[in-house]
Amino acid sequence: MSLKIVVLAKQVPDTRNVGPDAMTPEGTVNRSALPAIFNPEDLNALEQALRLKDQFPGTTVNVLTMGPGRAAEVIREAMYRGADGGWLLTDRAFAGADTLATSYALATAIKHVCPDVDLIVGGRQAIDGDTAQVGPQVAEKLGLNQVTYVEEIKALILNGEGTKAANVGTVVCTRHIDGGVETVESPLPCVLTVNGSAAPCRPRNVKRLMKFKRALAPLELPQGQTYEDLPYADQYGCKQYLKIGQLTTADVNADLQQCGLAGSPTKVKAVENIVFKAKESKQLTGSDEDINGLVKELMANRTI
Amino acid sequence: MSNYYTDIPEIKFELENSPLMQRIVELKERNFADKDQYDEAPQDVADAMDTYDKVLDVVGDIVGNIVAPNAEAVDAEGPHCENGRVRYAEKTYENLVAMRQAGLNGVTMPRRYGGLNMPVTVYTAANEIVSAGDAGFENIWSLQDCIETLYCFGNEEQRQKYIPRVCKGETMSMDLTEPDAGSDLQSVMLKATYDEENDCWRLNGSKRFITNGDSDIHLVLARSEAGTRDGRGLSMFIYDKRDGGVDVRRIENKLGIHGSPTCELVYKNAKCELCGDRKLGLIKYVMSLMNGARLGIAAQSVGLSQAAYNEALAYARDRKQFGKAIIEFPAVAEMISNIKARLDAGRALLYQTARYVDIYKALEDIARDRKLEPEERQELKKYSRLADAFTPLAKGMNSEYANQNGYDCIQVHGGSGFMLEYACQRIYRDARITSIYEGTTQLQTVAAIRYVTTGLYSQVIEEMLAQEVPAECQAYVERLRAMADKFNAAIAQVKEAQERAEAAGEDKNNVHDLCARHLYEMAGDTIMSLLLLQNAVKCPELFAKSLQVYVNLAEADVEKNSTLVARMTSESIDSYRQA
Numbered sequence: 096m097s098l099k100i101v102v103l104a105k106q107v108p109d110t111r112n113v114g115p116d117a118m119t120p121e122g123t124v125n126r127s128a129l130p131a132i133f134n135p136e137d138l139n140a141l142e143q144a145l146r147l148k149d150q151f152p153g154t155t156v157n158v159l160t161m162g163p164g165r166a167a168e169v170i171r172e173a174m175y176r177g178a179d180g181g182w183l184l185t186d187r188a189f190a191g192a193d194t195l196a197t198s199y200a201l202a203t204a205i206k207h208v209c210p211d212v213d214l215i216v217g218g219r220q221a222i223d224g225d226t227a228q229v230g231p232q233v234a235e236k237l238g239l240n241q242v243t244y245v246e247e248i249k250a251l252i253l254n255g256e257g258t259k260a261a262n263v264g265t266v267v268c269t270r271h272i273d274g275g276v277e278t279v280e281s282p283l284p285c286v287l288t289v290n291g292s293a294a295p296c297r298p299r300n301v302k303r304l305m306k307f308k309r310a311l312a313p314l315e316l317p318q319g320q321t322y323e324d325l326p327y328a329d330q331y332g333c334k335q336y337l338k339i340g341q342l343t344t345a346d347v348n349a350d351l352q353q354c355g356l357a358g359s360p361t362k363v364k365a366v367e368n369i370v371f372k373a374k375e376s377k378q379l380t381g382s383d384e385d386i387n388g389l390v391k392e393l394m395a396n397r398t399i
Numbered sequence: 400m401s402n403y404y405t406d407i408p409e410i411k412f413e414l415e416n417s418p419l420m421q422r423i424v425e426l427k428e429r430n431f432a433d434k435d436q437y438d439e440a441p442q443d444v445a446d447a448m449d450t451y452d453k454v455l456d457v458v459g460d461i462v463g464n465i466v467a468p469n470a471e472a473v474d475a476e477g478p479h480c481e482n483g484r485v486r487y488a489e490k491t492y493e494n495l496v497a498m499r500q501a502g503l504n505g506v507t508m509p510r511r512y513g514g515l516n517m518p519v520t521v522y523t524a525a526n527e528i529v530s531a532g533d534a535g536f537e538n539i540w541s542l543q544d545c546i547e548t549l550y551c552f553g554n555e556e557q558r559q560k561y562i563p564r565v566c567k568g569e570t571m572s573m574d575l576t577e578p579d580a581g582s583d584l585q586s587v588m589l590k591a592t593y594d595e596e597n598d599c600w601r602l603n604g605s606k607r608f609i610t611n612g613d614s615d616i617h618l619v620l621a622r623s624e625a626g627t628r629d630g631r632g633l634s635m636f637i638y639d640k641r642d643g644g645v646d647v648r649r650i651e652n653k654l655g656i657h658g659s660p661t662c663e664l665v666y667k668n669a670k671c672e673l674c675g676d677r678k679l680g681l682i683k684y685v686m687s688l689m690n691g692a693r694l695g696i697a698a699q700s701v702g703l704s705q706a707a708y709n710e711a712l713a714y715a716r717d718r719k720q721f722g723k724a725i726i727e728f729p730a731v732a733e734m735i736s737n738i739k740a741r742l743d744a745g746r747a748l749l750y751q752t753a754r755y756v757d758i759y760k761a762l763e764d765i766a767r768d769r770k771l772e773p774e775e776r777q778e779l780k781k782y783s784r785l786a787d788a789f790t791p792l793a794k795g796m797n798s799e800y801a802n803q804n805g806y807d808c809i810q811v812h813g814g815s816g817f818m819l820e821y822a823c824q825r826i827y828r829d830a831r832i833t834s835i836y837e838g839t840t841q842l843q844t845v846a847a848i849r850y851v852t853t854g855l856y857s858q859v860i861e862e863m864l865a866q867e868v869p870a871e872c873q874a875y876v877e878r879l880r881a882m883a884d885k886f887n888a889a890i891a892q893v894k895e896a897q898e899r900a901e902a903a904g905e906d907k908n909n910v911h912d913l914c915a916r917h918l919y920e921m922a923g924d925t926i927m928s929l930l931l932l933q934n935a936v937k938c939p940e941l942f943a944k945s946l947q948v949y950v951n952l953a954e955a956d957v958e959k960n961s962t963l964v965a966r967m968t969s970e971s972i973d974s975y976r977q978a
Contacts, residue, residue, distance in 0.1 A: 298460065298461050298497050298500055300501055300502045302502045303439075304454065305450050306438040308449070
């Protein structure tokens with residue numbers, strides 16, 4: 096019995112090693128100064144998906160990512176690690192999307208390319224926005240159950256052939272909560288968002304790397320060129336897996352009003368740099384007096 | 400978040416900047432015939448080179464993010480012996496799983512057995528990268544190289560049985576040493592007897608100092624010819640752990656490479672298969688095995704030198720005394736520059752050796768399928784000889800350098816380096832074995848000295864001196880010419896001293912053996928200087944400083960050894976004899 100799994104992944108600027116030029120004078124992220132990487136928690140999500148693929152032969156794992164042409168690198172990376180392929184969701188109309196518009200785009204794309212998906216897995220949140228909203232919103236838009244803060248998929252029980260339409264099966268996972276973990280069960284299909292403390296993703300496999308290294312999305316091709324113009328053009332002719340799928344708003348029948356900037360109610364009012372300084376730290380005990388004092392202070396400066 | 404390959408541009412330089420590399424890829428890929436059959440096979444030379452680069456990027460990533468961060472815990476925990484089996488340190492399993500998932504096994508094996516069909520040169524790079532992260536783990540991982548010997552000398556049935564298993568990540572060991580057979584392997588006594596009833600061979604006895612001795616597949620040197628006492632009575636066997644019969648009696652407690660289990664093995668009527676022909680075990684197969692292993696130790700040594708350099712540099716930049724970083728002090732900066740110079744020079748020798756090995760091995764492999772053309776036979780002979788000459792030089796020189804570099808690395812750390820809290824102490828301890836196992840430096844000298852006396856090294860040096868260099872490097876050529884002259888003069892002095900000894904009715908070998916190490920070092924110093932000069936001509940940004948520093952060191956070393964040889968050949972050598 097096999098599964099259809101979609102992994103949601105994002106290419107993000109590496110905010111973990113920021114230099115002095117990481118922010119623009121306006122306070123936004125200076126994307127050109129930071130290397131673009133596979134969002135770390137999406138790698139944890141990919142690993143959970145690949146473990147299911149190991150366990151259930153015939154399972155397909157495909158990556159869905161929204162972004163410019165270079166974001167296809169995330170799909171290639173995932174293919175090196177074991178994913179079958181993926182789709183680059185890319186269109187000027189998608190640009191400037193907040194979490195609402197992003198989740199609309201992703202959910203619309205999934206309905207289009209993988210309507211019979213069994214499991215959608217993504218990282219808890221991306222390191223550039225840190226919202227943790229996209230996974231849950233995709234679940235809402237598709238009308239699926241969601242499990243957030245997943246540590247590990249403990250079991251996946253399939254109901255067997257022929258029952259797929261009604262109820263494919265059940266997934267059992269542990270999720271990270273304050274002070275411990277809880278084990279939850281959800282019927283399939285559903286959406287899981289995976290924590291960074293989950294198992295790290297397996298490394299790139301070198302044979303897969305050799306096989307897929309030339310895989311490209313159409314948007315990555317040099318301006319005005321087709322696959323036939325590339326070096327090793329014959330390879331693209333005979334190996335379809337070297338052509339990474341690409342989807343535009345038109346391809347997935349997206350409502351342009353709900354996409355990109357137009358579909359994003361979030362407006363950034365201001366961005367402030369907050370620099371923590373060691374001299375500003377305070378030691379508090381667990382006494383009622385200290386706690387009262389802290390609460391009053393935080394209320395006074397409108398933190399809470 | 401570091402990458403042990405991309406962070407060190409010198410490795411990529413070594414891979415890509417030799418005129419031999421194109422030839423190596425063509426020979427190894429045999430007109431790129433695999434490309435129609437295997438999705439992962441390269442289309443042409445450029446494609447193969449691109450693949451090597453990307454594969455090493457994976458190695459560097461795994462080492463930077465898994466193997467190196469695990470090294471301290473592995474060193475502290477080490478392996479354990481439980482009920483006759485080895486249990487590695489917990490983090491060693493994590494390393495092994497990562498390497499297996501990445502498919503970094505059977506690196507040099509043909510694709511038809513599940514291998515990656517990559518040149519020894521690329522495997523050597525992977526080896527040094529792994530070693531820079533954890534030299535102890537490098538042992539376990541790089542013993543996959545034993546499969547080369549099985550591939551070369553085993554039959555097709557054995558190849559099909561064992562090579563795919565190694566490509567999937569099963570580990571190997573070479574069971575050679577015994578309590579009374581260390582450097583002198585002719586004395587091996589492990590008994591191999593033919594079991595008529597079950598139509599198989601059986602092993603009985605024990606082995607000692609076996610690295611990764613509880614591996615899945617062992618190559619075992621044993622005495623198959625009852626009543627013999629020398630090397631001609633020894634054969635090579637394959638023991639499959641799945642058959643059982645070999646237990647680990649104990650694991651040694653060692654100074655370094657703690658992650659690598661060094662085992663005492665007991666063979667109790669263990670079933671095994673003969674590999675190749677009887678009686679050729681030591682003479683032919685172990686020599687092949689050892690040559691591969693020696694190149695591996697040379698790579699391990701270079702990795703350790705790289706680690707020593709990284710640690711020394713980072714500490715010296717960070718540590719402040721007298722109001723400034725200690726790297727600002729010339730006495731400290733000199734130590735670090737010397738480490739870097741020996742590292743770059745030793746690495747140049749390592750890759751030159753690996754390339755020689757690649758060409759002759761690839762031609763040998765072609766010769767298994769078809770008759771070689773006369774010019775190919777010439778080429779095979781030439782590179783096989785160069786590989787034999789360069790392997791002991793690369794192993795001996797680099798292992799001694801790793802020790803020196805580890806020592807200097809601690810010195811840069813001062814008192815903190817002596818405490819067990821910095822990585823430098825592990826590097827220093829791990830480096831110590833490199834000049835001992837797979838043949839001590841003294842035995843590398845024995846293997847190399849014939850190429851001193853037959854003039855092979857001198858010939859290589861002459862050819863390199865004759866190469867064109869830009870005008871600004873001409874001064875180096877003159878200094879190197881002077882070093883070569885001293886080397887040749889020293890060889891002549893030893894020969895004359897031998898003649899005098901013979902005329903006086905004394906053993907002429909004494910003076911030869913006493914001077915051997917000094918001639919060997921002179922050859923190494925001069926050849927490495929020349930290789931570094933070639934590198935610096937191509938890429939001064941990476942190598943100009945090292946060239947200057949290394950030639951200073953090498954020149955002084957040649958002078959020292961030249962003086963010693965002159966003294967040893969003219970004075971009584973009795974002073975060098977201890978009763």
